[in-house]
Amino acid sequence: MTRRLRTLQEYVRAEAPALRAAAREPDGEPPRAPLLDRLATLQIPRKYARDPLVLDGEEYLVLSAVERVVFHEEAAAYGDAAALLSAPGSLTAGMLVAALGDDAQQSAFFGRLHERPTWTFLAMTEPQGGSDANRLHTTLEPAGSSFVLNGEKRYVGNAHRARTGVVTARTRPGPLGIRCVLVDTSAPGFSAAPIPTLGMRGALGALRFEDLPVPEEALLGRHLPATRRGMWGWLHAFNPLRCVAAAMGVGLARAAHLHVAARLAEQDVTRRRRLAELGARIAGVRSLTMAAARAVDADPGNAHLPAAAKTAAAALAVEATTTALRLLGPGARLEHPLLDRWARDAHGIEHMEGTSHIQRMTVSQALARGDLSPA
Ligand SMILES: Cc1cc2nc3c(=O)[nH]c(=O)nc-3n(C[C@H](O)[C@H](O)[C@H](O)COP(=O)(O)OP(=O)(O)OC[C@H]3O[C@@H](n4cnc5c(N)ncnc54)[C@H](O)[C@@H]3O)c2cc1C
Numbered sequence: 521m522t523r524r525l526r527t528l529q530e531y532v533r534a535e536a537p538a539l540r541a542a543a544r545e546p547d548g549e550p551p552r553a554p555l556l557d558r559l560a561t562l563q564i565p566r567k568y569a570r571d572p573l574v575l576d577g578e579e580y581l582v583l584s585a586v587e588r589v590v591f592h593e594e595a596a597a598y599g600d601a602a603a604l605l606s607a608p609g610s611l612t613a614g615m616l617v618a619a620l621g622d623d624a625q626q627s628a629f630f631g632r633l634h635e636r637p638t639w640t641f642l643a644m645t646e647p648q649g650g651s652d653a654n655r656l657h658t659t660l661e662p663a664g665s666s667f668v669l670n671g672e673k674r675y676v677g678n679a680h681r682a683r684t685g686v687v688t689a690r691t692r693p694g695p696l697g698i699r700c701v702l703v704d705t706s707a708p709g710f711s712a713a714p715i716p717t718l719g720m721r722g723a724l725g726a727l728r729f730e731d732l733p734v735p736e737e738a739l740l741g742r743h744l745p746a747t748r749r750g751m752w753g754w755l756h757a758f759n760p761l762r763c764v765a766a767a768m769g770v771g772l773a774r775a776a777h778l779h780v781a782a783r784l785a786e787q788d789v790t791r792r793r794r795l796a797e798l799g800a801r802i803a804g805v806r807s808l809t810m811a812a813a814r815a816v817d818a819d820p821g822n823a824h825l826p827a828a829a830k831t832a833a834a835a836l837a838v839e840a841t842t843t844a845l846r847l848l849g850p851g852a853r854l855e856h857p858l859l860d861r862w863a864r865d866a867h868g869i870e871h872m873e874g875t876s877h878i879q880r881m882t883v884s885q886a887l888a889r890g891d892l893s894p895a
Contacts, residue, residue, distance in 0.1 A: 521590075521810075527575045528582075529590050536599030540858075543600035550606035550639075550681065550722060555595060560609040560637045563588065565618050568630035585760040585813035589767040593809070596771025597778070602865050604768065605677050605723040609633060611764070612642035612677060613686045615757035616700055620740035620749065625702060632684060641685035643673040643703075643727055644754070650675065650871075651878050653688070653698075653751065660689035660699055660734065667734040669701065669709070672727065675871070679725030680712040686740065687729070688754070698750035700740040707732050719864035755823070759816045762826035762873045766809040769833030769869040772862050773802050773840035779859055780844045791847050798843055805832045824886035827879035830869075834876055837866035 521529070532555065539553040561571045562582040572579040582591050595604055610617070610633055617629045632638050644650065646657055658671025669689055673679070684704055691697045703710065709732035715724045736742075741749030777798055784791055812825035841863035845852040853860040870876060886892050 525590050529594050532594035533598050536595050539599035543603035551603045556607040564630045570634050585763045585816040588764050589813040592764050593767035593771040596768045597774035601768045601772050602720045608637035608639045613640040616686045620753040622743045639678040639682040641676050641679045641682045643676045643687045645675045656690045658689040660691050669729040669732040669734050674726040675724050679727045680714045701734050702738040720868035756820050759826045762830040763813040765872040766829040766833035769837035770806050772837040772866050776840045776844035780847050805836045824883045827882035831876045831879040834870040837869045841866045
């Protein structure tokens with residue numbers, strides 16, 4: 521890791537314990553902590569960023585996949601993964617707006633984030649199934665000089681507390697008929713409700729759009745060729761997002777590992793050996809995640825390394841938290857509520873930004889194309 525990245529890592533590590541203290545089971549109001557408020561005005565493209573983080577005289581926008589990975593991994597390891605998902609800011613929606621928005625759209629969207637901590641969402645998943653992005657049922661139909669939006673979304677991060685967000689919808693059959701639109705949550709026909717979950721509590725919501733008016737200016741990608749407006753945009757947004765999801769999985773695994781390491785007696789050789797094996801697995805997935813982030817920064821179209829890292833990290837998070845509970849013995853879930861919480865949160869990583877089945881298809885397609893060697 522470079523000196524610059526280590527500086528960022530040390531900053532997040534120092535701030536993260538306050539986040540953890542604020543983050544106990546946030547079913548109602550989302551937890552607030554200085555680190556989350558700071559993140560709310562980061563991850564914004566340079567042209568629209570007004571308040572970069574300055575550490576040792578250097579500016580950090582936390583915009584590259586590598587910086588996002590370092591930030592989110594450390595904040596999950598020493599802070600809290602679910603709280604990160606409930607944080608104000610631009611993470612998911614901002615990726616789409618940066619990829620598909622014109623200057624006016626980007627200026628308005630990112631400008632809002634500077635006014636006060638503002639929650640946003642990216643709504644893709646529908647009740648009929650989220651894995652197949654092509655099978656959208658939400659419709660965007662012309663109505664005079666504008667459009668109307670009708671449909672439902674579920675499992676959407678911050679849906680119930682956002683002021684604005686991006687919604688995927690279909691204008692006509694076929695992949696070119698999929699569009700992304702900016703939606704203001706004060707618009708008539710918009711409703712949202714939280715979804716109770718066992719893991720990542722407080723983070724997810726469901727949305728309904730009933731004849732919600734969408735002005736022409738809210739369509740993302742109007743200035744782009746038809747092939748670049750819809751699916752192309754979100755496929756490119758997904759690659760860095762998968763690295764972030766992987767980083768959160770690695771962070772959860774590290775949190776569990778650190779928690780147990782601090783509690784096992786020195787002479788407990790067998791359990792210490794198991795912990796050391798887990799530590800080696802964490803180191804491996806951690807370096808895969810950094811390699812994926814570097815690959816995406818070099819080529820935003822690189823899908824297979826983020827997919828591989830996300831798959832490995834989702835499995836690792838579950839393995840690490842389950843192993844930690846076993847190593848601490850019967851009653852660990854009751855005696856270590858934080859670990860119990862992380863063990864539930866770990867299952868959420870599997871579903872974020874596509875399940876492992878979907879990631880494996882991405883890796884196998886790259887293999888079939890000859891983009892990576894089977895060795
Ligand atoms: C913590 C968390 C945060 C999330 N944040 C958001 C968000 O901000 N915005 C958003 O839109 N969504 C979000 N989601 C939803 C997430 O993207 C979906 O859960 C995911 O895409 C899977 O969709 P699904 O739950 O509808 O499952 P389904 O698509 O119904 O899949 C069910 C099962 O079938 C498998 N499967 C499906 N298709 C195939 C196939 N072709 N081949 C093999 N197996 C297959 C899947 O792997 C899965 O095991 C979030 C989910 C979680 C848990």
